[in-house]
Amino acid sequence: MIKHTFTPTQYFSTLGERPPVLTVADGDTIVTKTLDAAGFDENRNRLATGGNPMTGPFYVEGAEPGDVLAVRLDRLRPNRRYGWTGTQLAPNVMDPADVLLLTPMASFAESRGEWDVDSEAGTAVLTSPKNKLGRLPIPIRPMVGCFGVAPGGGQAISTATSSTNGGNMDYKGFVEGVTVFFPVAVPGALFFLGDGHAVQGCGEICGTGIEISFDVEFTLSVVKGKTIQWPRAETATHILAAGNARPLDQALQHATSEMARWLQEDYALSVTEAHTLMGQCVEYEIANVFDPAYTVVCKMDKALLARVLSL
CATH class of the missing domain: 3.10.28.20 (Acetamidase/Formamidase-like domains)
Incomplete structure (x- = not known):
């Protein structure tokens, strides 16, 4: 089993059958980087457009349709101090009368929250807009918002959404140490990931976590003789289905x-x-x-x- 260090040069905002950026053996580990949800890297340079640009796809030798791809999230770390969020709840999670109380915004940038993310301290502090929440450090819990495999049938599914192949699930429990299982629909599985969050509440109810770029390490393994319909995962304490x-x-x-x-x-x-x-x-x-x-x-x-x- 080999540990590969991969430096991405292109990113995708759909999960589909694209030429693999790297071919690895069953059980290999990959060390790489991801952009934030808007396409910015660790130096805040914009390297991609479109929402949730993904690193990958990675081709896993031996993975065939009908198998399961096991993805162990070994290391998820923000690699810069700057993170950003929405600051208003999504209208669909509020009573209609309260939606009318939302402040009209000409653009998302006007309603963006900016955060100082200190990975060593394990906290994030709101720096803009200036209000009393700037005196309240929030514990971080880095998680992957969007990841999965290529779907079958020649589909290319937007990273704005999710399906049987995974995708933009934004589950706060997809943290270091968790193993996630995806149904393989194409040869090699073609695994993608991105959309790192320093922390996020349940539901992603303001449309974001604290969006940030990541250094990541993960291990890809093929499970033969096993077929699943939807993503599954195993944590230290639970099994779960998404x-x-x-x-x-x-x-x-x-x-x-x-x-x-x-x-x-x-x-x-x-x-x-x-x-x-x-x-x-x-x-x-x-x-x-x-x-x-x-x-x-x-x-x-x-x-x-x-x-x-x-x-």
């Missing part, structure tokens, strides 16, 4: 069904057993309610599932 769709209830349905299938496949539960256990022990998170496709995460506690395996 459903991406709009309206919100459809995203929840995808995530719930994917979790029910997982419990039957890997934990030897019958349909009734899986549904009964989920009915009393499932956890949900609203990951994103800003993008064209919303994301809902369905979670189960690993300590509880370890007991299930002993039954």
